[in-house]
Amino acid sequence: MALGDSSAAAYIHMVQHLIERCxxxxxxxxxxxxxxSKHANIGPIITSTVWKELEKENKEFFKSYGQWRETRH
Structure with missing residues (x-):
């Protein structure tokens, strides 16, 4: 693995962690x-891409999360 690959993976992991906080x-x-975008200077396309990948990998969680959000509002 090249050095750039490692830092890219670390960046994606950081974005994932911040999404989890959200x-x-x-x-x-x-x-x-x-x-x-406002507070961590992360481009919208990056956050969107990582979020969508998390949704693919955790379908049941995001289904429950969406239902929870609907009842909360």
Missing amino acids: LLFGMSMEECIDTL
Whole structure:
């Protein structure tokens, strides 16, 4: 693995961690994208891509999360 690959993986892991923090606050994908863009200087396309990959890997969680968000509002 090249050095650039390692730093890219670390960056993606950091974005994933920040998304997980957004989930703890009950944010939607749009709210998370906006928050990370403003406060962590992470491009919307990066956050969106990582979020969508997390959704693919954790379908049941995101299904439950969406239902929870609907009942919360």
